[in-house]
Amino acid sequence: MAARARPSPFAASLPARADAKAMDAADPLALARNLFSLPPGAIYLDGNSLGALPRATAARLQEVVRDEWGGDLIASWNKHGWIDLARRVGDKIAKLIGAEANTVSVGDSTSIALFKVLADALAHNPGRKTILSERGNFPTDLYMAEGLAALLGQGHRLELVERVESIGDDVAVVMLTHVDYRSGAMHDMASITAKAHAAGARMIWDLAHSAGALPVDLAGAKADYAVGCGYKYLNGGPGAPAFLYVAPRHHESFRQPLQGWLGHAAPFAFEQAYRPAAGIAGATTGTPPILSLAALEIGVDTLLHFPMAELRAKSQALTEIFRTLVQSRAAELGLEGVSPADPEARGSQISFRHEHAYAIVQALIAQGVTGDFRAPDILRFGFAPLYVRYVDAWDAAAYLVDTIESRVFDDEKFRRRQAVT
Amino acid sequence: MAARARPSPFAASLPARADAKAMDAADPLALARNLFSLPPGAIYLDGNSLGALPRATAARLQEVVRDEWGGDLIASWNKHGWIDLARRVGDKIAKLIGAEANTVSVGDSTSIALFKVLADALAHNPGRKTILSERGNFPTDLYMAEGLAALLGQGHRLELVERVESIGDDVAVVMLTHVDYRSGAMHDMASITAKAHAAGARMIWDLAHSAGALPVDLAGAKADYAVGCGYKYLNGGPGAPAFLYVAPRHHESFRQPLQGWLGHAAPFAFEQAYRPAAGIAGATTGTPPILSLAALEIGVDTLLHFPMAELRAKSQALTEIFRTLVQSRAAELGLEGVSPADPEARGSQISFRHEHAYAIVQALIAQGVTGDFRAPDILRFGFAPLYVRYVDAWDAAAYLVDTIESRVFDDEKFRRRQAVT
Numbered sequence: 001m002a003a004r005a006r007p008s009p010f011a012a013s014l015p016a017r018a019d020a021k022a023m024d025a026a027d028p029l030a031l032a033r034n035l036f037s038l039p040p041g042a043i044y045l046d047g048n049s050l051g052a053l054p055r056a057t058a059a060r061l062q063e064v065v066r067d068e069w070g071g072d073l074i075a076s077w078n079k080h081g082w083i084d085l086a087r088r089v090g091d092k093i094a095k096l097i098g099a100e101a102n103t104v105s106v107g108d109s110t111s112i113a114l115f116k117v118l119a120d121a122l123a124h125n126p127g128r129k130t131i132l133s134e135r136g137n138f139p140t141d142l143y144m145a146e147g148l149a150a151l152l153g154q155g156h157r158l159e160l161v162e163r164v165e166s167i168g169d170d171v172a173v174v175m176l177t178h179v180d181y182r183s184g185a186m187h188d189m190a191s192i193t194a195k196a197h198a199a200g201a202r203m204i205w206d207l208a209h210s211a212g213a214l215p216v217d218l219a220g221a222k223a224d225y226a227v228g229c230g231y232k233y234l235n236g237g238p239g240a241p242a243f244l245y246v247a248p249r250h251h252e253s254f255r256q257p258l259q260g261w262l263g264h265a266a267p268f269a270f271e272q273a274y275r276p277a278a279g280i281a282g283a284t285t286g287t288p289p290i291l292s293l294a295a296l297e298i299g300v301d302t303l304l305h306f307p308m309a310e311l312r313a314k315s316q317a318l319t320e321i322f323r324t325l326v327q328s329r330a331a332e333l334g335l336e337g338v339s340p341a342d343p344e345a346r347g348s349q350i351s352f353r354h355e356h357a358y359a360i361v362q363a364l365i366a367q368g369v370t371g372d373f374r375a376p377d378i379l380r381f382g383f384a385p386l387y388v389r390y391v392d393a394w395d396a397a398a399y400l401v402d403t404i405e406s407r408v409f410d411d412e413k414f415r416r417r418q419a420v421t
Numbered sequence: 422m423a424a425r426a427r428p429s430p431f432a433a434s435l436p437a438r439a440d441a442k443a444m445d446a447a448d449p450l451a452l453a454r455n456l457f458s459l460p461p462g463a464i465y466l467d468g469n470s471l472g473a474l475p476r477a478t479a480a481r482l483q484e485v486v487r488d489e490w491g492g493d494l495i496a497s498w499n500k501h502g503w504i505d506l507a508r509r510v511g512d513k514i515a516k517l518i519g520a521e522a523n524t525v526s527v528g529d530s531t532s533i534a535l536f537k538v539l540a541d542a543l544a545h546n547p548g549r550k551t552i553l554s555e556r557g558n559f560p561t562d563l564y565m566a567e568g569l570a571a572l573l574g575q576g577h578r579l580e581l582v583e584r585v586e587s588i589g590d591d592v593a594v595v596m597l598t599h600v601d602y603r604s605g606a607m608h609d610m611a612s613i614t615a616k617a618h619a620a621g622a623r624m625i626w627d628l629a630h631s632a633g634a635l636p637v638d639l640a641g642a643k644a645d646y647a648v649g650c651g652y653k654y655l656n657g658g659p660g661a662p663a664f665l666y667v668a669p670r671h672h673e674s675f676r677q678p679l680q681g682w683l684g685h686a687a688p689f690a691f692e693q694a695y696r697p698a699a700g701i702a703g704a705t706t707g708t709p710p711i712l713s714l715a716a717l718e719i720g721v722d723t724l725l726h727f728p729m730a731e732l733r734a735k736s737q738a739l740t741e742i743f744r745t746l747v748q749s750r751a752a753e754l755g756l757e758g759v760s761p762a763d764p765e766a767r768g769s770q771i772s773f774r775h776e777h778a779y780a781i782v783q784a785l786i787a788q789g790v791t792g793d794f795r796a797p798d799i800l801r802f803g804f805a806p807l808y809v810r811y812v813d814a815w816d817a818a819a820y821l822v823d824t825i826e827s828r829v830f831d832d833e834k835f836r837r838r839q840a841v842t
Contacts, residue, residue, distance in 0.1 A: 052494065231708070238498075258533060259564045260530065286531055290658065
């Protein structure tokens, strides 16, 4: 991307571009960016939708394909540890989310993972019929809950509130996304979990926008279950397998209905009746997609090089510089901030509302600044601290302001309704 | 593998090794082997467990990883058609299994796919409570049915018979694997489907050991549903996504409970309530694993170069040469044939029973002949007609006889109990 020739659109009292460059120079995580393969000049603020490509991934996949699959064929299941790959990746993810060892299962999609933990949660509270969640929760979570409730046919219902405050005595399980996919607002995991438990309910956390972006302490928060996504901040690649967590105290009683052969206590005994494997292994269903799983492992390994506290500190500084700059011009540009102003209260993204959000996002993409649009009117910018620079945050803010001021988005090509993404 | 120095262990009236070589020389499919990357000298008779690596796969994956994911990041969902990839692969698989266009959904595992179609089948026959299957069906199919029945809590039961003959009036759905994973015996799809329909039941076919190995005519047989595996004869790679089929006449009423956001009529509208996409698209749950799916597409493309009738003819000839040779020495070696002698009545594999099956399989693998063991006492040899040669079939038969005659398997290292595969 060509350097901006225009003067700064921000007041002199705010950080200048040179300040952002100085922050990059002093950034202890600056070298992490070298571990990723990013298109030259791109300002990529959509790692919360698809994480960037770690440089090591392509070579690892070639190895899995050519040497393992091609060279050792079926023997690779043992020789190259494919049979343990999901467990190994699960244990690595566990370290990123404050989970105990042997509590995280990987495979399937986030939606399927959610179905499994939701079914277990309901089964252990048969007298209670309510799944409590928020209207703004990510739709797939609501759809899966709806689907399970209808399937059970026992009067279960999904109750949606604006914000979980009180938890009634019919609530079997509270299901929330830790960091809101639109606003980036973050729930207090420990306090809501405690509230759920006090009300006799179990607690499921969706970590789609948390895992790999900020410290999560599932064990400390006494969460019952969690699910999360492999292709956002874990940089596992498009459609990377998802993960699920079950607290150790529930392992003995854990049962999930998608009981496939790889979750059997003795999968290769080919018994007629299902006997769940002990512990988290019982959460497995079928054979996991090994190629995608191998890519996910590289994404997770890349994160594990760095202390999560440092990532969080940088993420907060990145989002703060972007938010402060844009907010300084928001009123006159028709932008409305929707992310919490307090960095402690948000995840790693900043969102604004604008009546022309879709067209603005398109115009920014055309200039090399990738954020995304979320219906109906949200511009969302994710800041993956491993590879986004302070100068990217500054430039993105400037491009956003310029784009709206110059009304470049007001062109037919940017105003077409979004078709698929 | 070194050429065998020993004399032929078979009678002179049976095909000699030179005959097998002559069959290879005359084989119209001989060149297909060049499309695969196989370890030099290997005799790989386990393509029914993990299909071989197509040569084109590694390059395609590099492209998806480096150029698409790395180069265009999130824009690849549209720019490189990731959003349509599952549908595109589904339509290609449809051609291999006699299915109409827009009837095959790809993603998830075979187990999950089965759950979806089973749930729809039961929902449309609420007065009937029985899922009818066979004791010898692949365990995951039975486990998933058990799991669904228990979840529904409406008195559904899985009834297992030795062989489906009569179908009672409580049967909602008959669920069978087209080609038995142990014996290779093949069901008559059209006649059993007709029998199920006559009894008022729906019919689900598991095509794990059929798709890509032999002609399947789902539409002609009037099957209601099918599921199948991407990593066996479709050569999609380890844990490749599975597929499911729903007959067009059921599309309008089709509903499945694993209703994730990508099966929504408008996934990017982020609506609170689920509205299934029309047709087969409503069978989708979450985001599919794109890397694994891209590899699967290459596997399917490789198959589509060749007429299925030619593949079937070669598969029958391959299995017949192997079966005839081994059978000629079976009695004296303690082998008992378990696959149908009639090539029309079996799939693309030949299995034998032997009390030392596990040790024999291990000893064969040590000599470069890969088949597999299936508990409790089955030696299984799969003949993928795209890359297995007639001489491989002849050599494998000779190695098998030599191994048992010389009792090389009777060594401690071959007698250890199988741990995982």
